[in-house]
Amino acid sequence: MAHILIAGAGIVGLSVARAAVRRGHAATVLERGEVPNPKGASVDQHRMIRLHYGAAEDYTRMVQAAFGAWESVWADLGVRHFADTGALAVSTAPDDYTARSRAAFDRLGVGYEVLEGDALAALCPQLDPPASACGVLARPGGPLFADRIVADLARFCAAEGVRIRTRTAVAAIEGSAVVTGEGERIAGDFLVVAVGAWLPGLLPQRFGHLPTYRQALCYVEPPARYRAAWADGPALVVLGERGVYTLPPAAGTDLKFGSGEHRRHAAPDAGFASALEEAREVIADFGPWLRDADQYTPLRMQVGYYVMDATRRFRIEADGRCVFVTNCDGQMFKFGPLIGERIIAALDGELSAASLTRWAAGEAAG
Ligand SMILES: Cc1cc2nc3c(=O)[nH]c(=O)nc-3n(C[C@H](O)[C@H](O)[C@H](O)COP(=O)(O)OP(=O)(O)OC[C@H]3O[C@@H](n4cnc5c(N)ncnc54)[C@H](O)[C@@H]3O)c2cc1C
Incomplete structure (x- = not known):
């Protein structure tokens, strides 16, 4: 069993925490605001999930997998925060x-009217x-129904033993440990950084150009x-x-x-x-x-x-025992639970860091 430390309690951070406890790990989530934090990209009445992805056929494939991941979320939460209105x-x-x-639908055999x-x-x-x-x-x-999902996921994670620390901002990262704004050092076996649009400000040398x-x-x-x-x-x-x-x-x-x-x-x-x-x-x-x-x-x-950058591709980078999630774009909510599962699978050694990066960029969805 490993201790997974997670920065950020949006859909990505909470999905990583959920995936971690489902595989028997311990998890701690550090969130600079409250949970849900209305300033986070994940907190709004709704976010769209749809199969249409233009020429980015690989993401259409990933959305199909994402629907499967959401089914397991509904089973855990005991409620379905999704309306299949069609897109x-x-x-x-x-x-x-x-x-x-x-x-792309024709090539992939996706049904449509x-x-x-x-x-x-x-x-x-x-x-x-x-x-x-x-x-x-x-x-x-x-x-x-994004805000309901984030609230219920946080409740689910807490009930499963995840420690969620609100008003705890990560100020610096040292390997798989963090130092908070209050100067406290918190260490994990692995660290997942899922701080959304705050990442370039938190790590300007590495991500400031995004x-x-x-x-x-x-x-x-x-x-x-x-x-x-x-x-x-x-x-x-x-x-x-x-x-x-x-x-x-x-x-x-x-x-x-x-x-x-x-x-x-x-x-x-x-x-x-x-x-x-x-x-x-x-x-x-x-x-x-x-x-x-x-x-x-x-x-x-x-x-x-x-x-968001010109590639319009998600970016997940593993560096030693630390994973960074970025380029969430106006697109990542629908993939949150799937990304959580993949990150923990990678930390468990089931896919390499390079495969995780390629998968997130939509290059290995098949
Ligand atoms: C207006 C808008 C519309 C969108 N529409 C869609 C859509 O229709 N469909 C779709 O799939 N996606 C959509 N997206 C994209 C999607 O909402 C985001 O990609 C996704 O919610 C990102 O989740 P996250 O967990 O990475 O980031 P966030 O939800 O932003 O969570 C990051 C969290 O980290 C916390 N944090 C920041 N800095 C620190 C720190 N130093 N220490 C601790 N905590 C910190 C923040 O407070 C925040 O709670 C939209 C986004 C926006 C903004």
């Missing part, structure tokens, strides 16, 4: 993200797509006539060439809009405030696709940060 991407050009996702014309209008009456639009609806897919981004999503109240369509409809992955997406108001959550265009280069010390006017910018990114856009009422903004 819909809409194509308007022969080689756009949706078309490339569809080609094609929706055009009246069928697309019937499913999404709140949208006004171009006549050429072609929807690709795949299941399973939809919202993972770009961090601020992303602000907007919760909205739709016009009454479209309420049912949003509530009963799928998560929207992408609309043509517009990098906009939505999460449906399922299981007591609210409707949420996001836009890739709205991502800004910034680090968490820039803060979490957002003026509600920002919501109008996000809604505007839907352009002519959204019927009656001016009748959507912004409720609040949700600001989060992540590390």
Whole structure:
């Protein structure tokens, strides 16, 4: 039995802790804030899981494995924090993200439904797509109820003997030990660093070059006539060439809009405030696709940060007895439990450090 020390109590840190105790190890999680920490990227009403990954077919394969990992989480938690609403991407050009996702589905044998014309209008009456639009609806897919998952995972881990220390910031790393902001030295047999967008600030020499981004999503109240369509409809992955997406108001959550265009280069010390006017910018990114856009009422903004580089690939680096998780991008929540399992399998010697790195980068998902 080893003692696994984990920095960060987001989906990754808690999933590593869960995987550790399931394999008979001891685990300690150090979190600079409370758990759940609303500033962490993992804490929001929902995060999307979907099979569509454009040309990144290896990640479509990994999502299939991720669904299996979530099933074992639901079994442990005794509750399913996921609504299989389906995930819909809409194509308007022969080689756009949706078309490339569809080609990957064909190669991998992933089932999907094609929706055009009246069928697309019937499913999404709140949208006004171009006549050429072609929807690709795949299941399973939809919202993972992120804040409920993080809260329940923390409870599960604590009940299984994981020590979770809140308000304990890691200030320095020495092999598989850490020194906290209070000067306390805590040692583990292995250390997993899963501090999300705070990693470049914590280890500037090694990771300071990695770009961090601020992303602000907007919760909205739709016009009454479209309420049912949003509530009963799928998560929207992408609309043509517009990098906009939505999460449906399922299981007591609210409707949420996001836009890739709205991502800004910034680090968490820039803060979490957002003026509600920002919501109008996000809604505007839907352009002519959204019927009656001016009748959507912004409720609040949700600001989060992540590390993302041009590769758009996750990065897990093992260095001796220490593992660093980064490049979580706007993508890693769905893979949290799977990543936790893989990291502990690697620490148990079942895959090499190099294989773990390749797997995370999507190079060995098959
Ligand atoms: C706006 C937004 C939308 C997204 N949408 C999706 C989506 O739809 N689907 C999807 O799969 N993914 C999505 N993502 C990405 C996903 O949420 C993140 O990749 C994932 O949550 C990262 O988890 P994490 O545990 O690595 O980091 P975090 O959840 O950020 O957790 C890191 C934790 O480490 C703590 N910490 C920081 N520094 C220290 C320190 N020095 N010592 C101790 N603790 C520390 C922090 O307080 C924090 O709690 C989105 C992200 C954002 C921001």
